[in-house]
Amino acid sequence: MKQAKLYVNAANRKSKINKEIYGHFSEHLGRCIYEGIYVGENSAIPNTNGMRNDVVEALKEIKTPVLRWPGGCFADEYHWKDGIGPKEDRKKMVNTNWGGVTEDNSFGTHEFMELCEQIGCEPYISGNVGSGTVQELAEWVEYMTFDGISPMADLRKKNGREKPWKLKYLGIGNENWGCGGSMLPEYYAHEYRRYQTFCRNFSGNELYKIACGPNAADYNWTDKLMSMLNTFHTKAISLHYYTIPTGDWSKKGSATEFSTEEYYKTIQNAYQIEELIVKHCEIMSKHDKDHEIGLIVDEWGNWFDVEPGTNPGFLYQQNTMRDAITASINLNIFNQHSDRVVMANIAQVVNVLQSVILTEGDKMIKTPTFHVFRMYRDHQEATLLDSYIDSCEAGEEVIVPALSQSVSIREDGSILITISNCDLQEEYEVTLDLVGKALGDCSAEILQSKMDAYNSFEDGHVVEPVSYEGYRVEGDKLILTVPACSVVSIKVK
Numbered sequence: 374m375k376q377a378k379l380y381v382n383a384a385n386r387k388s389k390i391n392k393e394i395y396g397h398f399s400e401h402l403g404r405c406i407y408e409g410i411y412v413g414e415n416s417a418i419p420n421t422n423g424m425r426n427d428v429v430e431a432l433k434e435i436k437t438p439v440l441r442w443p444g445g446c447f448a449d450e451y452h453w454k455d456g457i458g459p460k461e462d463r464k465k466m467v468n469t470n471w472g473g474v475t476e477d478n479s480f481g482t483h484e485f486m487e488l489c490e491q492i493g494c495e496p497y498i499s500g501n502v503g504s505g506t507v508q509e510l511a512e513w514v515e516y517m518t519f520d521g522i523s524p525m526a527d528l529r530k531k532n533g534r535e536k537p538w539k540l541k542y543l544g545i546g547n548e549n550w551g552c553g554g555s556m557l558p559e560y561y562a563h564e565y566r567r568y569q570t571f572c573r574n575f576s577g578n579e580l581y582k583i584a585c586g587p588n589a590a591d592y593n594w595t596d597k598l599m600s601m602l603n604t605f606h607t608k609a610i611s612l613h614y615y616t617i618p619t620g621d622w623s624k625k626g627s628a629t630e631f632s633t634e635e636y637y638k639t640i641q642n643a644y645q646i647e648e649l650i651v652k653h654c655e656i657m658s659k660h661d662k663d664h665e666i667g668l669i670v671d672e673w674g675n676w677f678d679v680e681p682g683t684n685p686g687f688l689y690q691q692n693t694m695r696d697a698i699t700a701s702i703n704l705n706i707f708n709q710h711s712d713r714v715v716m717a718n719i720a721q722v723v724n725v726l727q728s729v730i731l732t733e734g735d736k737m738i739k740t741p742t743f744h745v746f747r748m749y750r751d752h753q754e755a756t757l758l759d760s761y762i763d764s765c766e767a768g769e770e771v772i773v774p775a776l777s778q779s780v781s782i783r784e785d786g787s788i789l790i791t792i793s794n795c796d797l798q799e800e801y802e803v804t805l806d807l808v809g810k811a812l813g814d815c816s817a818e819i820l821q822s823k824m825d826a827y828n829s830f831e832d833g834h835v836v837e838p839v840s841y842e843g844y845r846v847e848g849d850k851l852i853l854t855v856p857a858c859s860v861v862s863i864k865v866k
């Protein structure tokens with residue numbers, strides 16, 4: 374067994390870990406919305422106003438704080454007025470980005486807001502800057518948030534919703550460097566400034582406006598964009614980064630059948646996000662010295678080849694213990710950078726890419742990634758503590774840090790330590806050196822399996838957390854065993 378030391382200074386309280394870091398993303402893509410979330414009121418699958426009860430319950434279990442919708446690239450072609458009013462009259466459209474299927478718009482603004490109400494999360498609307506108009510976006514905001522007499526508020530009332538909704542998060546465009554219009558940063562920045570001007574704060578509602586930030590390592594985009602924004606009308610910019618094992622979009626690799634080299638390559642590529650965050654934040658700080666503008670990683674996760682036999686445009690992939698390990702690494706990194714990372718949204722919530730939930734007919738399974746979100750949920754709204762681990766290396770051809778960790782403290786003084794070991798061979802004995810707080814009662818959970826183990830519709834309980842006794846207290850030290858290929862969470866009172 375290898376040894377490591379985890380140093381935690383409970384007296385050095387850092388940033389608040391916004392609950393929104395544990396956010397999700399839902400797009401009209403494949404079976405995410407239809408079948409995955411929304412089955413319609415007349416479905417035999419138990420539902421409330423068309424939303425699957427099992428999925429809503431699961432999203433409540435992980436305390437889903439925020440949900441982004443309607444895309445993604447879909448948002449760049451979405452015209453919200455097609456998705457309101459009597460369902461039989463709603464316009465049908467082609468979902469050009471995702472499989473060329475017919476979108477019947479039966480899930481629109483009212484349904485999305487109802488979904489968020491059922492889950493108890495904040496809605497995050499991604500507005501259409503790519504193919505929409507300023508007027509269209511301005512009217513959507515008016516429709517959702519204006520409490521009074523106006524053309525859009527009257528239309529909303531006619532469609533059955535008397536009172537406006539609260540809408541905080543508004544994305545002014547999605548991937549405008551790509552599917553959102555192939556714009557150059559200067560052009561987009563002008564568009565952003567114009568669009569946001571007409572998105573008003575109505576009736577006490579306060580919009581938190583999010584500009585379309587960079588794709589992965591496009592530092593030029595961040596620099597140009599930030600030089601043209603001001604903190605008065607921008608709360609955050611977004612960053613998109615997907616982990617692709619091979620780094621080759623045309624051959625990403627299978628979600629379930631992979632070599633140990635591919636496994637470590639995936640871990641290595643997942644770790645890349647830290648460098649992206651650090652470098653983009655450095656550029657942001659150059660233009661925004663007081664750190665008033667946040668960074669939102671509103672699309673992240675593993676992107677593999679689709680499951681054999683499924684529609685290539687639907688991006689359906691299984692989810693293994695490898696996904697749990699990369700989820701753990703990503704969430705630890707977001708926690709560690711929560712001074713600037715104010716939100717993150719894993720792509721995507723159900724049946725698409727690195728999902729927390731998969732469905733097939735009336736069956737639903739929780740993926741290994743789901744379990745990591747559940748084990749980490751008490752980090753939400755806690756305060757990050759200064760921590761450091763003298764991690765050893767894992768891997769053979771590809772070398773990565775073996776251990777990833779983050780530590781937070783809640784108002785009641787309890788500490789949550791989340792730690793993962795991506796090493797496929799070595800177990801670690803981690804000694805906690807805790808300064809500034811006495812050790813109280815501890816309780817732990819572990820998620821551990823083979824790297825390619827997954828939950829299937831035949832057996833949904835292959836990869837599941839169990840309570841864990843692999844720790845002991847010796848004097849003022851806590852000694853924790855972190856087995857190979859595992860994620861451990863430990864609460865210290």
Ligand code: AHR
Pocket residue numbers: 400444445446447547548672720721726
């Ligand atoms: O999540 C899938 C797609 O990835 C989104 O639609 C797009 O924004 C990104 O390129």
